[in-house]
Amino acid sequence: MPTYDFCCSDCEHRFSRFVSLSEKDKVKCPRCGKGNLKQLFTAFNYKVSGGRSGVSAPSGGSCSRLSCSTCAGC
Numbered sequence: 294m295p296t297y298d299f300c301c302s303d304c305e306h307r308f309s310r311f312v313s314l315s316e317k318d319k320v321k322c323p324r325c326g327k328g329n330l331k332q333l334f335t336a337f338n339y340k341v342s343g344g345r346s347g348v349s350a351p352s353g354g355s356c357s358r359l360s361c362s363t364c365a366g367c
Contacts, residue, residue: 294312295311296309297310297317297320298335299320301329301331303325306324306325308323308324317332
């Protein structure tokens with residue numbers, strides 16, 4: 294199941310929910326209880342075979358995303 298980020302159009306509260314695609318339209322704002330929500334653009338993680346996940350680095354480098362001096366891909 295994916296995590297969706299929402300913003301309530303009534304009270305402007307921003308929150309995330311871990312729900313199935315079929316239940317996404319039934320989510321209500323936890324602050325005001327209304328369902329007038331805008332779905333926000335959210336990033337996503339991916340996993341490839343071999344157990345690596347996240348951002349892949351160019352060959353020959355290992356990206357730690359902490360220091361670009363060790364990674365040519367950032």
